[in-house]
Amino acid sequence: MLQRSVKLKFSIKLRHVITSNLVRHFTKSHYEVLGVKKDCTQKEIRDAYVKLCKELHPDVKGAVSSSKGHHKFAELNQAYTILSKPLDRKHYDDSLRVQPQNHPFHNAVRRSYAGYEDPHLHRPGSEEYPEGFPRYQDFADNFTKQRMHHKKSQVYVVAGCIVLIVAGASLHYAAFKYGSSSDMKSRAKEQSKINWAQYHEAKNDYSSNSYGDRKTTAAAHFSDTASSTSKGAMAFSLAGRLGLATTTALLRSPAAATASSALRLFCTPSVADKIAKLVKEDKVVVFMKGVPESPRCGFSNAVVQVLRMHGVDYSAHDVLEDESLRQGVKDFSNWPTIPQVYIDGQFVGGCDILLQMHQNGELVDELAKVGIKSLLVDAASASEEAAGEKQEKR
Numbered sequence: 190m191l192q193r194s195v196k197l198k199f200s201i202k203l204r205h206v207i208t209s210n211l212v213r214h215f216t217k218s219h220y221e222v223l224g225v226k227k228d229c230t231q232k233e234i235r236d237a238y239v240k241l242c243k244e245l246h247p248d249v250k251g252a253v254s255s256s257k258g259h260h261k262f263a264e265l266n267q268a269y270t271i272l273s274k275p276l277d278r279k280h281y282d283d284s285l286r287v288q289p290q291n292h293p294f295h296n297a298v299r300r301s302y303a304g305y306e307d308p309h310l311h312r313p314g315s316e317e318y319p320e321g322f323p324r325y326q327d328f329a330d331n332f333t334k335q336r337m338h339h340k341k342s343q344v345y346v347v348a349g350c351i352v353l354i355v356a357g358a359s360l361h362y363a364a365f366k367y368g369s370s371s372d373m374k375s376r377a378k379e380q381s382k383i384n385w386a387q388y389h390e391a392k393n394d395y396s397s398n399s400y401g402d403r404k405t406t407a408a409a410h411f412s413d414t415a416s417s418t419s420k421g422a423m424a425f426s427l428a429g430r431l432g433l434a435t436t437t438a439l440l441r442s443p444a445a446a447t448a449s450s451a452l453r454l455f456c457t458p459s460v461a462d463k464i465a466k467l468v469k470e471d472k473v474v475v476f477m478k479g480v481p482e483s484p485r486c487g488f489s490n491a492v493v494q495v496l497r498m499h500g501v502d503y504s505a506h507d508v509l510e511d512e513s514l515r516q517g518v519k520d521f522s523n524w525p526t527i528p529q530v531y532i533d534g535q536f537v538g539g540c541d542i543l544l545q546m547h548q549n550g551e552l553v554d555e556l557a558k559v560g561i562k563s564l565l566v567d568a569a570s571a572s573e574e575a576a577g578e579k580q581e582k583r
Contacts, residue, residue, distance in 0.1 A: 219267070219272050221270065223238060223272065224241070229274065231275075234269065235273070238268075238269040242262075242265065245262040245265055246526075251527050356574065373444060400572070460517035461520075463514075463517075464514070464517055464518055464521045466539070467506060469534045471502075472532065473496070473504070473556075474531040475492060475503055475504070476508055476518045476527060476531050477489035477493070478507070478509050479507055485507075485509060486527075488526075488527075491543075492543055495547050499561075500563065532555055
């Protein structure tokens with residue numbers, strides 16, 4: 190019977206080890222999903238994501254895409270979301286380094302032991318142990334002390350809650366008594382009389398004055414208040430403009446642009462030539478839904494807001510006005526969604542990539558390469574100068 194029990198326990202441990210190893214073997218890491226090494230750079234991760242996104246995106250696959258393809262695209266997005274952020278990537282790498290103990294002798298089977306106080310299962314150690322070796326009674330006493338300390342802590346928490354409830358009820362009762370007291374009622378009546386007197390006085394003044402006198406008085410009052418609030422309005426407008434710089438984005442990929450050039454053959458020659466001229470007509474070119482003054486989708490609006498924050502002058506083209514342009518720009522860049530952003534004739538990406546570039550501060554560098562200075566640089570330098578002046582005054 191004992192031998193059979195030992196075999197059963199060992200078989201359970203062995204099945205657990207085999208199952209855990211199979212799960213770990215068939216589950217891909219985020220690096221394997223993107224097809225990059227563990228010591229790769231952010232640029233390599235971004236290029237791999239753009240390349241795989243063009244292959245697995247549902248808009249590329251069409252309506253007949255299988256659930257397996259959708260699952261792969263979801264895994265790709267999850268892998269890129271974690272590895273594109275340095276802190277999340279560090280935590281993920283730490284989790285990969287910590288491997289579970291899968292050896293059969295390291296996996297202890299939980300058993301239902303009795304408490305330390307049970308004298309039938311736990312007895313003091315024999316005299317064969319060294320003098321300083323702890324006995325069962327030492328562990329039992331320590332466990333009892335910890336349990337008593339935990340019970341005392343619970344009592345203190347309950348007592349504190351009761352005190353807070355009583356104090357809150359007392360304050361509410363005192364406030365109610367004060368509000369319903371005769372002294373408070375008399376003060377309220379006096380204030381009401383004053384308000385009614387002021388109301389009747391203003392009403393009589395309005396009736397006695399002519400329309401011309403009221404117009405002259407209102408104009409003088411408006412001129413006094415307008416001069417005092419103009420500076421505050423200007424400061425509020427500037428603060429609102431600088432406070433918009435909290436969105437997210439991504440850096441353009443020259444490797445992805447080179448790979449997509451081979452697929453531009455799907456675009457008709459006339460449309461391809463037209464788009465090639467459009468992307469080179471300005472330093473920054475945006476293909477969007479709608480116009481910058483009135484975007485027709487949230488993603489296009491996000492791109493407009495980001496470029497507006499940086500003070501970028503750009504050329505915008507509404508793809509909704511021309512269906513051939515809408516489909517042609519997708520084939521030209523091999524990117525399935527709108528909006529699309531080009532900097533210096535090179536494809537950068539869509540809304541998500543531009544937002545990531547803005548968040549990481551890489552958009553400022555990309556604009557500087559083509560001779561465009563971002564407004565956020567001046568705002569940052571001004572704030573640093575103000576902080577330096579405050580430090581000097583201190």
